[in-house]
Amino acid sequence: xxxxxxxxxxxxxxxxxxxxxxxxxxxxxxxxxxxxxxxxxxxxxxxxxxxxxxxxxxxxxxxxxxxxxxxxxxxxxxxxxxxxxxxxxxxxxxxxxxxxxxxxxxxxxxxxxxxxxxxxxxxxxxxxxxxxxxxxxxxxxxxxxxxxxxxxxxxxxxxxxxxxxxxxxxxxxxxxxxxxxxxxxxxxxxxxxxxxxxxxxxxxxxxxxxxxxxxxxxxxxxxxxxxxxxxxxxxxxxxxxxxxxxxxxxxxxxxxxxxxxxxxxxxxxxxxxxxxxxxxxxxxxxxxxxxxxxxxxxxxxxxxxxxxxxxxxxxxxxxxxxxxxxxxxxxxxxxxxxxxxxxxxxxxxxxxxxxxxx
Numbered sequence: 001x002x003x004x005x006x007x008x009x010x011x012x013x014x015x016x017x018x019x020x021x022x023x024x025x026x027x028x029x030x031x032x033x034x035x036x037x038x039x040x041x042x043x044x045x046x047x048x049x050x051x052x053x054x055x056x057x058x059x060x061x062x063x064x065x066x067x068x069x070x071x072x073x074x075x076x077x078x079x080x081x082x083x084x085x086x087x088x089x090x091x092x093x094x095x096x097x098x099x100x101x102x103x104x105x106x107x108x109x110x111x112x113x114x115x116x117x118x119x120x121x122x123x124x125x126x127x128x129x130x131x132x133x134x135x136x137x138x139x140x141x142x143x144x145x146x147x148x149x150x151x152x153x154x155x156x157x158x159x160x161x162x163x164x165x166x167x168x169x170x171x172x173x174x175x176x177x178x179x180x181x182x183x184x185x186x187x188x189x190x191x192x193x194x195x196x197x198x199x200x201x202x203x204x205x206x207x208x209x210x211x212x213x214x215x216x217x218x219x220x221x222x223x224x225x226x227x228x229x230x231x232x233x234x235x236x237x238x239x240x241x242x243x244x245x246x247x248x249x250x251x252x253x254x255x256x257x258x259x260x261x262x263x264x265x266x267x268x269x270x271x272x273x274x275x276x277x278x279x280x281x282x283x284x285x286x287x288x289x290x291x292x293x294x295x296x297x298x299x300x301x302x303x304x305x306x307x308x309x310x311x312x313x314x315x316x317x318x319x320x321x322x323x324x325x326x327x328x329x330x331x332x333x334x335x336x337x338x339x340x341x342x343x344x345x346x347x348x349x350x351x352x353x354x355x356x357x358x
Contacts, residue, residue, distance in 0.1 A: 196224030
């Protein structure tokens with residue numbers, strides 16, 4: 001099959017990481033797989049995909065991904081004889097739907113979250129439903145993501161919806177060697193890997209540091225439009241020596257291996273790849289109790305209250321003071337994570353393509 005995936009960029013994020021892990025595996029199975037990104041900024045993920053032999057088409061570096069010219073640019077690319085065009089994120093979903101009206105191509109998309117901002121726009125509901133009707137299959141990455149999507153759509157628009165759980169390269173994370181620069185940050189390292197965008201809740205983690213002893217350090221791996229906001233919050237709480245903004249990194253398995261605790265804190269999630277990777281790392285994993293995280297963490301890792309900075313700090317201290325409890329959490333997390341192997345996910349995606357092609 002000739003397959004084109006489309007995503008906004010290759011900055012830090014679960015959907016972006018999925019491209020790095022999924023596309024080379026599809027290619028190794030004998031398919032022609034290429035990627036289109038709207039923002040062609042060279043990031044660690046960009047370099048990784050390029051080095052793995054995936055051809056990357058990009059429109060421009062920086063600027064708004066909603067630039068109307070991207071509709072025309074994507075349409076021209078879509079007309080080059082693809083069997084499948086598979087989109088991720090809102091702008092590619094919408095622009096490919098427009099392009100699909102003007103050229104004959106089979107569209108598939110993945111819904112990566114349990115919620116999104118446009119579902120709150122009542123005036124946009126009809127347009128959103130029209131967009132999804134252009135797709136032969138809508139893949140949701142968790143049970144809750146599918147439930148929420150079906151509730152948002154009309155009954156007639158729910159016929160081609162399925163769930164395929166996200167996958168990770170479990171052994172890559174379970175067996176990584178520690179990154180020395182992260183280990184040298186301090187005695188106790190708490191790490192969060194996530195984009196600096198509205199969906200994520202790094203401010204709660206930053207505020208939690210005032211409830212923890214001075215030997216605890218927070219490492220925030222990622223970047224994005226909220227960086228200045230986080231820097232101001234760190235300065236406000238005088239945490240410049242204990243909260244570290246580590247930027248975009250390609251050595252995430254090694255960073256997790258160098259950490260003492262891994263945390264994900266969000267307003268909502270789909271099925272968080274970063275969380276599964278954290279759970280695979282052999283370190284205690286904590287997350288706030290929200291849709292998309294609750295599903296995989298409950299009964300395995302440690303949940304704390306939404307926006308509860310002190311609750312998070314207390315949970316870390318409890319793990320630190322009880323070795324038996326900490327070891328049990330680690331074992332439970334790894335047992336959960338190994339069930340989400342990316343090889344299974346790859347086969348299920350290819351099965352969907354074969355089905356919609358008839």
